[in-house]
Structure formats: structure tokens, C-alpha cells
Amino acid sequence: MALKVLLVRHAEHALAGRALAGRLPGVGLNERGREQARALGEALAASREPPTALYSSPQPRTRETAQALAARLGLPVELAPAFDEIDFGEWTGRSFEELRAQDADRWACWCDQRSRATPPGGEPFAQVAERAHAGLEQLARRHPSQVVAVVSHADVIKALIAMQLGLSLDALERLEIGCASVSAVEMGLDASGAPWSRVLALNASGWP
Template identity: 50%
Template sequence: MESTILLVRHASHPLLGRTLCGRMPGVSLDDAGRAQAARLGARIAARAPAAIHTSPLERARETADLLAEACGCPVLPCDGLNEIDFGAWSGQDFPALADDPRWTTWNEARATSRPPGGESMVEAQVRVVAALDGLRRRHPGRVVVAVSHADVIKAAILWAVGASLDAYHRIEIGPAGVSALALRDGGATLLSMNEGLA
């Protein structure tokens, strides 16, 4: 049976665009992010989701909690929605990473490279696709919200459309952006991508 998965990127936080946060702890939403999530909750409530599943990281959990206030449905942790493990790069500012040739390789060849001591995008894609299929099976025929992170959402979308992970840079997933997949046995259809709050 087909289910609709609403892939939601966490809302904004103070380090956005400055630091590769990865899985570092203590990254919480800022006031703008909390306002984004509250506005998004009102929109998502109209879809009557069965549940909100979330990455375990603070910025995703806080987004999920604000969505749940509007939707009146439970928030459930899902490790498969976690951010990519960026290993030694976690917590580094982007200007510092620009001098690392491995960072250049990572951004030019996502299908074949890996962060130092971290997780490849292929591994992240396998993980998130398995998690989404689990949500489909858990909530057959329903709308489900999955709060995650930009690169993880990109990996899921690229899987759904049958594109290489090297095409990740052709997709923009903004803070509190929503993308929708229809999942069924054996595949998925991309219904929408990076819908903002306008």
C-alpha cells in the first residue's frame, strides 16, 4: 500500500551556513527557526499526518516537537533519519574545510567519496531509504512526516528519481523545506520538492 512521506528539513539555527554541524550535540533552533517550524506546523496539520518521525539531533527534534503541537500527533525518534556522520569534519567552519582537498573530493564525487572517519553518502542513502520504507510499512496508506537533514533528504530524493548521488548539488533543500514522496512496494515517486513557507 502506498504512503506519503513528507520529508522536512529541520528549521534554521545559529550555525547554519557557517559550520558543518554534522552530529555535534547542542545545536538548537534559533528564534527564526522556531517561528519557521510553528508556521510549517499549521500547513502540515492540514495533511493530518499519522505521526512525526525525527532524527535524534536537537535541531530536528525541536522542529518535530513544534510541528506536533500543531498536528496533535506523536513524535517518534528514528535513527535512520539522522544526519550524515561527517567524522573529523564535524563542527568545522566551512572556510577551514575549503583548504582540505578531501572536502573538494567529497563535493565533486559524492557517490564514491567519504568524510575522514565518517559515513559515505551511499551508506547514508541506504540507511534513509530503509528507514522510509519502515515508516511506509508502519503507517500504510497514511501521510507521515520525517524530519531530517538536507543531505539525507537529498539522498532520498535522488534514490526516488533514480539519479546518481553526484547530482546532489542540483537539489536545494532549505531550512523547514518540505519534499514529498509517495512510497510503495518496489519504489517511490517524487511528488514535490523543497516547498517553502511562502
Template identity: 40%
Template sequence: MATVILVRHGRTTANASGVLAGRAAGVALDDVGRSQARRTAERLAVVPLVGVVTSPLERCRQTARAVTDLQTGSATTLADRGITECDYGDWQGRALGELAKEALWSVVQSQPSAAVFPGGESMAAMQARAVAAIRRHDARFEAEHGPGAVWAAVSHGDVIKSVIADALGMHLDLFQRISVGPASVSIIRYGTARPDVVATNTDSGDLSWLRAPAPAADAPVGGGAGHPEPTADGPAPR
């Protein structure tokens, strides 16, 4: 089975100032965000990616460029609106402190499946189109490159949280229990029996073990031996 690495964009000027950027143009990584993106790119440099799919928004494009700049192979890069930011409608561009006073805020926190942003989309619609896009690209990369294919999707916090929730079999109303920090890495494998959520919200650690073949689709009873220990030449053989 293929492996998808979900990467959130680095910190932006809007993140730092407490503004809900949404799909607004001109929202770029700040100095901290660029440093975060470089660090994530360095982590992923040891993993030969077959492709990088990014949200069309600039902050994700910047993060994706940082990743591809350190890849030694010829990973294809493309933008897909299916993994773009949620359409927050009239909430876009407003301060989070101000939005927290709105009645809808408590719905977003406790029952996001019922949340529909005025003039925008619902959180349920966001999850549906993001999950569909991730699964579609995952199947394509596996068909083109084989079950050992590893690819990256660069997207946004709520989008990635909703994809992880789906893979975990969690109701969307529970997805606020998941944290996805700026430039963090989460890893999912979509097996024939079930998705395997390998990691969530990591911002450090060696990833060279992803170069080893993916394990069998069946879950190991008792927990298994884990991924191979890295060596100077990459992961140790299984």
C-alpha cells in the same frame, strides 16, 4: 500508497555561523529557525498525520515538536537514528570556509558516492541507511493505517537530498543538484511500480490536498489533472 512528508529542521546557530554541526550536541534552532519551524507546522496542521519520525538531534526534535503541537489528532512520535545527520567525523564543528580548502571538498561536490569523511561515514552509507529507514517506516504506517496514511520525517539537508535522489532514480553523484532549505517540505509516495516525487523544497503553499485519497499508482499519461483544489472544508472530491 502512504505519503511521506520530508521536513528539514529549521535554521540553527551553526547554519547561521557557517559551521558544519554534524552530530554535535547543543546545536539548537535560532530565532529564525523557530519561526521557520512554526510556519511549516502551520502548513502541516491541515494534514492529519498518523506519525512523526525524527532524527534524534535536538534541532530536529525541536522542529518535530512544533509540528506535533499543531496536530489535532494523536500522531505517534519517535526518534530513529536511521535518519540522523551524516557522521562527518573530523569535519564536525569546523567552519565551512575552512573545509572548502580540503581536497575532499571537491569530491563531496562532484563525486559524493566516493566521499568518506575522515573518522566518520561515507555519503553512500548515509544514503543507504536513510532510504532503508524511510521505506521501513512508510511500509509500517501504510500497513497500520491504510494507503491513505500521511506521515512526516524530520531530518537533515544531506539526508533528505539523498532520499529524494534515490526516489528520483538519480545516482548519488548527482544529488548536489537538489536543494533542501531549512524547514522545507518535500513529498514522496512509494508506489508498487515506482516512487512518486510529488514535491521538493517547498516553503509555502496549501497542503490540504494531502487529505484526499492518493491517486492511482500508474502515472497519468499526459500529466493528469493534478491534485484537488482546496475548499473551505478541505480538498474538493476527485
């Protein structure tokens, strides 16, 4: 028996690619993002193995994306704080350009040494990876042999993919997770009861 988890990054919003939205209140999808979410819902519904359960980070942009998927899949959305966005503390809402110019050393550490980096006043990234991985293990217990979709955030998804591949968290900048993309992992137990996992898709536009 194996669980397949579709790790969906939320669709586009106004700050995407420009600033750290983090847990900034009121960050919902823009028009392009709403269209992306609708299109992804269609793609998932038409796939060979559509999701049978749907989870979302508590942030508005993930919930809005998940609701668009739910409308097409006919599934309820369950909030899952384990897959929440990083708490960026004092960096919340700041642009990448500003961080590179005004907080260069700490920003460089964040980009290159994620395994030990913590935003000022925020959440250590190693802790983000741990809570997300714990959430994945909980899904494996709740949904054996099912396909589950989780709407989350780019760096949270990167951390989960890196952990499945045995990569250091310092390698996250080598991975690309675009808005409304799907990355997929499969998890199960072998004949001896030992856990195994593998990556099925990365930064895809849909699900086979």
C-alpha cells in the same frame, strides 16, 4: 495503497549555511528557526492531508522542529535513527570556508563524488543513503495509505530524493533543500506487487 512521506528539513540554527553541524551536541534552533517551525506546524495542520504520524532524527535541531510540529498536529514524536544526520567525523563543526581552504581535495570529492566520499573519520555517504532508504521502506510497511512526516537533514533528504528519481548520489549538489522546507515522496505497490515511487514536492514551504 500508497504511503506519502513528507521529508522535512529541520528549521534554522546558528551554524546553518556556515558550518557542518553534523552530530555536534547542543545545536538547537535559533529564534528564526523556532518561528519557522511554528509556521510549518500551522501549514501542515491546515493542509488537505495532514500527517498522521511524526518521526524525527535524534539531533536536537530536528527534535525541536518535530516538537513544534507535534504541538500543532497533536501527534507524538518517534525518534528514527535511520534519518539521522551524517557523522562527519573530524569535519564536525568546521566551517565551509575552512574546509575549502584547508582540506580542499577531500572537500571537492565530498561535493562532487558523493557516491564514494567519506569524511575523515566519519560515515561514508553511500552508507547514509542506504540507511535512510531502509528507513523509508520500513515506514512503507508500518504506515500503508497514510501521510507520515519525517524531520531530517538536508543531505539525507537529498539522497532520498535522488534515489527516487534514479539520480546518482554525485548529483546531490543540484538539489536545494532549505531549512523548514518540505519534500514529499509517494510509495506503493502496483497490481503485480512491484514497488513504485514518485516525487510529489521538492523544497516546498508547506504541504498542499
